[in-house]
Amino acid sequence: MSEHDISAPETEERQAPEPTKTGDNDVIIRFDDVYKSFGSHHILRGLSFDVKRGKVLGIMGGSGTGKSVSLRHVIGLLTPDKGRVEVEGRNVPDLTKHELGELRKRMGYVFQEGALINWLTVAENLSLPLKENSKLGADEIEHLVAEKLSMVRIPDAGEKLPSEISGGMKKRVGLARALITDPDIILYDEPNAGLDPEISRSINELMREIADESDATALVVEHRIECIETVCDEVVFLHEGKVLVQEPTQEFLRPTHPRLIEFLGPESRSSVSR
Ligand SMILES: Nc1ncnc2c1ncn2[C@@H]1O[C@H](COP(=O)(O)OP(=O)(O)OP(=O)(O)O)[C@@H](O)[C@H]1O
Ligand SMILES: [Mg+2]
Known part of the structure; x- marks a missing residue:
């Protein structure tokens, strides 16, 4: 079976642990030291981050750093070589076909393509x-x-x-x-791509509205700062297969890390204000 096959691998029924609940601080999505290679191409190299219930996490990083690959792990279209990708406390690759199907019914995926x-x-x-x-x-x-x-x-x-x-x-x-x-979990892969600025703005406002009015948890892969700024509570920046910086959005947009200043370029607040 290819990894892109939408049907989940058949796995034995097993008793999964109940997700740990801590009120509003429930971790809904967790990457724990995830590694993923395609042949000799090492894409994810120890990727770890958390997203809590109702929060929107932006994922930024250069082209080919594994942003779309990360989203595909959440929906079980890819499995890690090492490490865990947990949704609501359960490791996605351990879910049975039926459980993965049920989980996917509660997810929305905006595909890049x-x-x-x-x-x-x-x-x-x-x-x-x-x-x-x-x-x-x-x-x-x-x-x-x-x-x-x-x-x-x-x-x-x-x-x-x-x-x-x-x-x-x-x-x-x-x-x-x-x-x-x-959906309870929304994965957006470049929702602004191909949209003109005016439509982008209304889409970003819509995404923020959904976040404010529901308990949905979201991951947003996006290059455009306006989208990140409007929509995300927090941002991770991927570099060389792992998280280089994870910060609340306003701090993220005032970068101090040289790699991030270079990436965000003249649009970033630091280079505007300094
Ligand atoms: N199924 C696959 N088989 C082989 N290589 C793959 C596969 N999926 C992704 N890759 C490779 O992994 C790398 C990361 O891909 P990914 O699509 O996650 O990049 P990205 O960060 O989303 O980039 P972009 O910003 O251009 O969309 C790329 O080099 C890509 O060619
Ligand atoms: Mg991509």
Whole structure:
């Protein structure tokens, strides 16, 4: 089975420990010393970080540093060579196929590439997660689809095929699809990519609204500082396969580490204010 196979590996049923709960401080996602290589290409090299319930963690880092690879571990599309990737206290690679399926129903994933099904209309693409994961009737599904399309500001796109809409619109459909089940855990892979600044701003505000109004926990991979600033509570910066810096967003955007100043460039607060 390839690692990209969406179906989980068959593993034996086993008794999993109950997740440890500590009120608002529940750790929902934890990377613990994760290593991942592809052949001789060592991508993750001791990656560790936590995200607590209801928080939004930004992941920044240069191209090819393993940001998308990290997200794929959370949803069980990749397994670590070493270390643990825990969701709600349970190591994702240890979940049975059924358990992983149940977990995925509670997750929304905004893919970097959009990943819409080309032969289905936009509305059908959005309905799919609801048909698969809920017992809602056709009318309720139609209502939710219309609501989410309005939310991402493309109310009239329902009957179009993905090939008939722009890259930025596809991105917004991808976002609407990830959010349609009101997921507990949301993984955003470059939600701003391909969007013009005005649409980006409204999408970022929407992401922040979702964070404020729900208990959802999110990881946001993004290059754009405006997105990080609007949406994230905290940010990790990946470098050479591990976390170089993890800080609350406002501090992160006033970097002191030379590598980070170089990365954030003239947009970063430090270089503006110093
Ligand atoms: N399934 C795979 N097989 C082989 N190599 C892979 C696989 N998935 C990712 N890689 C490699 O791992 C590295 C990290 O990839 P990843 O997609 O996580 O980068 P990224 O940090 O998301 O970069 P970008 O900002 O460009 O999206 C890249 O060199 C990529 O080619
Ligand atoms: Mg990526």
